[in-house]
Amino acid sequence: xxxxxxxxxxxxxxxxxxxxxxxxxxxxxxxxxxxxxxxxxxxxxxxxxxxxxxxxxxxxxxxxxxxxxxxxxxxxxxxxxxxxxxxxxxxxxxxxxxxxxxxxxxxxxxxxxxxxxxxxxxxxxxxxxxxxxxxxxxxxxxxxxxxxxxxxxxxxxxxxxxxxxxxxxxxxxxxxxxxxxxxxxxxxxxxxxxxxxxxxxxxxxxxxxxxxxxxxxxxxxxxxxxxxxxxxxxxxxxxxxxxxxxxxxxxxxxxxxxxxxxxxxxxxxxxxxxxxxxxxxxxxxxxxxxxxxxxxxxxxxxxxxxxxxxxxxxxxxxxxxxxxxxxxxxxxxxxxxxxxxxxxxxxxxxxxxxxxxxxxxxxxxxxxxxxxxxxxxxxxxxxxxxxxxxxxxxxxxxxxxxxxxxxxxxxxxxxxxxxxxxxxxxxxxxx
Amino acid sequence: xxxxxxxxxxxxxxxxxxxxxxxxxxxxxxxxxxxxxxxxxxxxxxxxxxxxxxxxxxxxxxxxxxxxxxxxxxxxxxxxxxxxxxxxxxxxxxxxxxxxxxxxxxxxxxxxxxxxxxxxxxxxxxxxxxxxxxxxxxxxxxxxxxxxxxxxxxxxxxxxxxxxxxxxxxxxxxxxxxxxxxxxxxxxxxxxxxxxxxxxxxxxxxxxxxxxxxxxxxxxxxxxxxxxxxxxxxxxxxxxxxxxxxxxxxxxxxxxxxxxxxxxxxxxxxxxxxxxxxxxxxxxxxxxxxxxxxxxxxxxxxxxxxxxxxxxxxxxxxxxxxxxxxxxxxxxxxxxxxxxxxxxxxxxxxxxxxxxxxxxxxxxxxxxxxxxxxxxxxxxxxxxxxxxxxxxxxxxxxxxxxxxxxxxxxxxxxxxxxxxxxxxxxxxxxx
Numbered sequence: 001x002x003x004x005x006x007x008x009x010x011x012x013x014x015x016x017x018x019x020x021x022x023x024x025x026x027x028x029x030x031x032x033x034x035x036x037x038x039x040x041x042x043x044x045x046x047x048x049x050x051x052x053x054x055x056x057x058x059x060x061x062x063x064x065x066x067x068x069x070x071x072x073x074x075x076x077x078x079x080x081x082x083x084x085x086x087x088x089x090x091x092x093x094x095x096x097x098x099x100x101x102x103x104x105x106x107x108x109x110x111x112x113x114x115x116x117x118x119x120x121x122x123x124x125x126x127x128x129x130x131x132x133x134x135x136x137x138x139x140x141x142x143x144x145x146x147x148x149x150x151x152x153x154x155x156x157x158x159x160x161x162x163x164x165x166x167x168x169x170x171x172x173x174x175x176x177x178x179x180x181x182x183x184x185x186x187x188x189x190x191x192x193x194x195x196x197x198x199x200x201x202x203x204x205x206x207x208x209x210x211x212x213x214x215x216x217x218x219x220x221x222x223x224x225x226x227x228x229x230x231x232x233x234x235x236x237x238x239x240x241x242x243x244x245x246x247x248x249x250x251x252x253x254x255x256x257x258x259x260x261x262x263x264x265x266x267x268x269x270x271x272x273x274x275x276x277x278x279x280x281x282x283x284x285x286x287x288x289x290x291x292x293x294x295x296x297x298x299x300x301x302x303x304x305x306x307x308x309x310x311x312x313x314x315x316x317x318x319x320x321x322x323x324x325x326x327x328x329x330x331x332x333x334x335x336x337x338x339x340x341x342x343x344x345x346x347x348x349x350x351x352x353x354x355x356x357x358x359x360x361x362x363x364x365x366x367x368x369x370x371x372x373x374x375x376x377x378x379x380x381x382x383x384x385x386x387x388x389x390x391x392x393x394x395x396x397x398x399x400x401x402x403x404x405x406x407x408x409x410x411x412x413x414x415x416x417x418x419x420x421x422x423x424x425x426x427x428x429x430x431x
Numbered sequence: 432x433x434x435x436x437x438x439x440x441x442x443x444x445x446x447x448x449x450x451x452x453x454x455x456x457x458x459x460x461x462x463x464x465x466x467x468x469x470x471x472x473x474x475x476x477x478x479x480x481x482x483x484x485x486x487x488x489x490x491x492x493x494x495x496x497x498x499x500x501x502x503x504x505x506x507x508x509x510x511x512x513x514x515x516x517x518x519x520x521x522x523x524x525x526x527x528x529x530x531x532x533x534x535x536x537x538x539x540x541x542x543x544x545x546x547x548x549x550x551x552x553x554x555x556x557x558x559x560x561x562x563x564x565x566x567x568x569x570x571x572x573x574x575x576x577x578x579x580x581x582x583x584x585x586x587x588x589x590x591x592x593x594x595x596x597x598x599x600x601x602x603x604x605x606x607x608x609x610x611x612x613x614x615x616x617x618x619x620x621x622x623x624x625x626x627x628x629x630x631x632x633x634x635x636x637x638x639x640x641x642x643x644x645x646x647x648x649x650x651x652x653x654x655x656x657x658x659x660x661x662x663x664x665x666x667x668x669x670x671x672x673x674x675x676x677x678x679x680x681x682x683x684x685x686x687x688x689x690x691x692x693x694x695x696x697x698x699x700x701x702x703x704x705x706x707x708x709x710x711x712x713x714x715x716x717x718x719x720x721x722x723x724x725x726x727x728x729x730x731x732x733x734x735x736x737x738x739x740x741x742x743x744x745x746x747x748x749x750x751x752x753x754x755x756x757x758x759x760x761x762x763x764x765x766x767x768x769x770x771x772x773x774x775x776x777x778x779x780x781x782x783x784x785x786x787x788x789x790x791x792x793x794x795x796x797x798x799x800x801x802x803x804x805x806x807x808x809x810x811x812x813x814x815x816x817x818x819x820x821x822x823x824x825x826x827x828x829x830x831x832x833x834x835x836x837x838x839x840x841x842x843x844x845x846x847x848x849x850x851x852x853x854x855x856x857x858x859x860x861x862x
Contacts, residue, residue, distance in 0.1 A: 304727025
């Protein structure tokens with residue numbers, strides 16, 4: 001909070017403009033605005049509208065001009081790259097009537113970034129060092145494009161790079177504090193619960209009688225239910241001026257929902273299932289391996305997305321063919337012959353086999369039909385057997401049937417495998 | 432095609448406005464615009480911008496007014512329901528200065544819809560029967576909200592219901608023909624090239640002198656460069672009246688860029704790298720396996736996202752620890768001791784080891800430091816060694832240094848591994 005504009009009108013309203021012709025096609029969508037919407041809500045700044053414009057000077061200028069007639073804060077994302085079609089910096093400076101100057105310190109930073117990889121900075125990148133008069137350049141440790149924050153009378157304009165992994169740390173590290181100092185007193189308090197192993201309508205049946213009482217009254221709480229592949233998310237939002245009271249109210253509401261949903265709740269703090277499983281393994285000093293068939297390595301890949309996962313993930317095998325199930329994971333050919341490759345017995349043999357070969361505390365085995373081919377009447381596409389084996393526990397296995405295309409079946413199977421590990425650790429007596 | 436406005440200027444440009452406060456939160460996103468973008472492209476109408484506004488009279492009026500200053504066609508989605516916060520019909524009529532009249536035929540239709548379910552029509556639904564002067568009501572067999580098409584001088588405004596299963600048949604059945612009759616004769620032709628192994632600025636240096644010549648002149652082509660982790664995409668768009676000439680022109684332009692970029696181009700038809708590699712393996716009747724350390728199974732998981740991949744992906748291992756590199760993939764401990772776990776020699780040993788154990792035609796070995804921990808001065812986070820081994824070829828290996836957080840390093844490493852397979856198959860003599 002290095003900026004206080006005493007007496008200035010607080011920032012109450014915001015608009016977001018995403019820049020990029022690729023966002024006007026049939027496949028790509030602006031998702032940065034979802035992140036920014038959440039951050040603006042916590043700052044208590046009302047997001048009134050958002051728009052997407054192509055890499056076109058006139059349309060972008062019109063969009064910026066129009067947003068400035070309505071919003072206290074205008075956030076632009078994208079179009080800060082080094083190429084000819086990256087126009088955001090120039091167009092915003094033009095609309096505000098500010099001259100652009102090259103800042104040599106920024107040129108140096110970008111040159112160093114290239115030099116670290118043994119490369120020469122292309123001339124095109126110099127335009128990324130242009131800063132409008134009175135603007136503050138925002139350092140970008142994750143890319144070449146610095147951001148910009150421009151104080152313009154009682155309004156603020158922020159330019160952020162398009163890639164989420166550059167935009168998000170830049171907003172949290174360099175913008176949120178400055179904007180907080182300019183925002184009003186009311187904040188939005190959030191809480192969330194993530195649920196696995198239960199569908200959206202069943203979650204809704206359980207929680208609707210509870211949250212419907214919170215919508216009206218003195219301190220309303222807004223509840224959003226979001227169905228994702230393999231998990232249902234509940235998001236709570238509550239506006240209050242007193243930070244302690246606001247946080248208490250929304251936590252109490254979350255805990256009431258969690259009690260009703262029981263063991264299916266895997267996260268109260270926004271952590272993904274792979275992070276939760278990693279935390280449980282770390283706490284207990286245990287290790288994990290996996291033998292995957294239809295998920296093709298997705299379960300291990302998700303586990304190893306978590307920093308520090310090398311402490312508890314030993315590794316495993318991906319075995320599509322029955323030959324590799326035998327040679328890599330020690331699945332007896334007789335088990336496949338007796339039960340079929342997609343069976344609880346083969347899932348158990350995969351889990352126990354890979355656990356024996358890696359020496360891990362726990363192991364997961366997955367075998368199934370991801371589709372679109374390979375289904376039969378008895379075992380249609382989406383049939384997946386998953387097993388968990390452990391040093392001091394009897395192996396457990398379950399047959400699932402998942403809906404959706406190949407990537408959805410793969411994801412849900414990896415999710416069910418991770419959830420089986422979670423339940424095995426949290427509820428060793430079964431659950 | 433039941434409408435011809437002889438002499439009217441053709442509809443060339445469009446904007447989309449999605450209405451609904453729920454689309455300004457952190458979870459819901461407007462996807463109708465993806466469907467409409469595709470339909471507009473086939474009509475040859477250029478989508479210039481799209482926006483989302485909440486259920487707020489003033490903001491919606493400002494957005495409609497602003498869009499009408501720029502676009503020939505304004506498409507609004509949502510806000511046609513029966514409740515108080517459904518404002519689209521009223522606000523658009525207000526902006527255009529048109530009075531609304533209740534159409535008794537529409538009231539009857541909505542009443543009948545309710546009656547079929549044994550229900551009485553709530554009074555609130557009468558507002559759905561309000562039609563502005565000169566507007567055409569669009570029947571909605573899938574919901575209560577009719578759409579509206581308004582001819583306004585040389586401009587057209589279309590109001591569509593928000594739910595996709597109501598919007599899509601209404602657009603295709605009742606709007607597309609009317610708009611086609613008003614659109615010009617021009618259509619847009621698209622082409623794309625995907626590049627791996629080269630950064631955005633270097634691609635730009637190569638292609639900018641070529642495409643900059645296409646921007647002006649008789650038949651301009653618009654080029655968009657898009658940097659993704661591990662790949663750079665070039666998208667070309669070209670408007671023409673003659674379908675054969677248009678398709679030829681954009682293909683010739685694409686081929687000119689492809690020739691300049693050479694072996695780094697992996698896709699001319701929008702296919703992902705894993706699909707391209709799958710196609711090459713299938714064509715040649717070859718199989719693949721992999722031994723992954725820092726990518727944790729991501730390369731195999733991406734390969735097995737492709738339907739039919741079980742024909743050419745045999746499987747592989749994920750080996751984080753040196754012990755598992757030895758026991759699962761046969762990497763000699765002496766190789767690790769002599770070169771370090773992250774080295775081209777260990778990558779080659781992983782590839783050759785897993786190829787021997789699976790009997791695959793080709794194999795990839797990957798070992799590196801995904802971070803955030805584990806980096807050293809000599810081998811910082813992002814250092815990854817990748818090798819390709821094959822039945823009838825000398826193994827090849829390369830040391831990469833990738834930027835970004837853990838998931839970005841993992842993704843780029845899997846991309847470089849897949850690209851090494853592609854180059855090995857397309858350019859067996861090296862490339």
